[in-house]
Amino acid sequence: MNLLARIQRPLGFMTLLWLGVGLWMVFQAPLDFQQGNSVRILYAHVTSAKMSLFCYILLTITSITYLIKKSETADIISEATVPVGAAFTAVTLASGSIWGKPMWGTWWAWDARLTSMLVLLIIYMGLMALRSSLDEPLKAARATAILAIIGAVDLPIIHYSVVWWRTLHQPASFGGSSGNPSIGGDLLPPLLVMAIAFIFLGAYLVVVKAQEIAALRKLEALDIERMEQDD
Amino acid sequence: MAKLAVTGLHHRFGRHKVLRGVELSMHSGECVVLFGDNGSGKSTLLTLLSTRFALQKGQYILDGLDSRSQGEEIRSKSVFISHNSHLYGHLTPVENLLFFTELRQLDCSKETIRKAIDNVGLTRFADRPSRWFSAGMKKRLTLARVLLAKPTLLLLDEPYSALDTQGVTWLNNILADFLSNSGMIIMASHDPQRVAALSHTPLFLKKGQLSTKKEALSC
């Protein structure tokens, strides 16, 4: 936990720095021939989509660590990662919708990536709901860790079943199966800078949230201790 | 060698430490009664010995079996009667006991089970759903499990609650019988008078440790 407190501020500075440079580059970047100004939305959309998956990968790792090692730190990081991941997923869905309206003419399409993202958001929500509705902290920690792992197994199955089901989306951005990235050469540098900025942002948010959770738990433990002394 | 050996047992719920180094060793035919305040960890200790909770720190050996690696074997050698009766309301006593014996992979015929029900004085109710049983009748039915399973170790959490004076004498007879057949009993109680008829070793749980002295138990 001490480590978290120490890296919080540097992480915050790095986030500001990279985000500042990234945004500047995004607005310097040339417009896309077809997509016009709305292409700029993609810099936030693609990066937050990656982050929502990164968060889930982190969550899976900390969940497995918690089950095996019973370490409370792993559980705190799990708990902190869930809302951050949910926020990135929500941003992905919202930005995708705003970008999609002028491009496809609809707010929403039931294609593989959008559907998996929506399911991912519901799973994040489910994890939060499960933890908050179990009164025993240890039971809640175990149950959410197991659910997170089940979700990790489920997400690829969901993705491929929807891919089979229907596909009308354009190929994925970072080097899709077709080989040529759909974002052209000039657009790639700002995207990479934005990706780094978002990684710092995600890490910063998780660290802040984890410290809040750790403080709350400590408070609760102190409360219990005081009640025992009153007896 | 002791039949039951517990060394350096610690247990905590989150940050809350309940047991801090419990030591206990017992021989066949011995009966230990745990006294202690509410929340002193009596039930936690019994639950740990039943292997319902996994050990966090320390060692627990019953009959040469280590609870960390041989929990299932220990479970088949001990019976835990907690304040929950573990009975299914929609099943009759015969069915409840049949369920219990099959989960323990005991080979019991229906006659053996009916005999056990006779012994705990529930003959007339043997084929009625146990949902409407009184607390005392449920207690009697749970004790029939001891007669069927013939465990090495019997764990009892407040066994005298819900029993009348006759019931207490009856229970003490069953327990004395169990002890004379070289069984071991660990019982949590707050009622020294009711266990008085049974020869036992009183132990006091205080600040997460066991001691033989009562003075440790202030207030």
Next chain:
Amino acid sequence: MLKAAYRIAWKDMVGDLRRRSSLSSMLFFSIAVLVVFQAAFEPDRQAAVKLLPGLVWATMLFTSLMGLGRVFQAEEENGAFEGLLLASVPRGIIFLGKWMGNLLLTLLVQAMILPLTMILFNVDAWHVIHHIFGVLVLGILGLTGLGVLLAAMTQAARSRETLLALLLLPLVAPLLIAGVQATAGVMEVDGQPWPWIKLLLIFDTVYLALAPWGFSWLVEE
């Protein structure tokens, strides 16, 4: 060892049959769902044939949610669940028993609902009803496997039935997609159900392997 699992399943089935509450409420609930679908879509005979796969699977999903909400109810009175965990069998076997009990109940209810759906919606697919039911069984295997684990997870939670639905429905999305497509496939003359049946089998295998493991982690304290 398996005998213990059969015994747990038997105990749950006896409870369902003696009380009849789960069985009859699941049955009437599914009829109510069918009435809602009829009122909402008012399909004619041709539309009903196209709707049937989705109808059958949606009804199955909602009905089995009801059954899953009750899986651990009988274990709650008198702390029976604690007693179950004190049995000298691995926890995976206990899960297997609970799962088989719920599986049997769900299969029983579905066996009654499927012909009822076809009668109420005037769908003439009686010559393939065994295929439709077969596909349904494949779905029920995985659904109940994951469902019983989630039911154990939400057992102690507040407003657990809502929570169970919230957790289960997104996770079984692939099952629903594959099941509806496979059912449509077996109903058409030159349908292609096999890829979807394969997906159902993958789902079943993954969850039936994962669930007992998850259960033993869940109850280990």
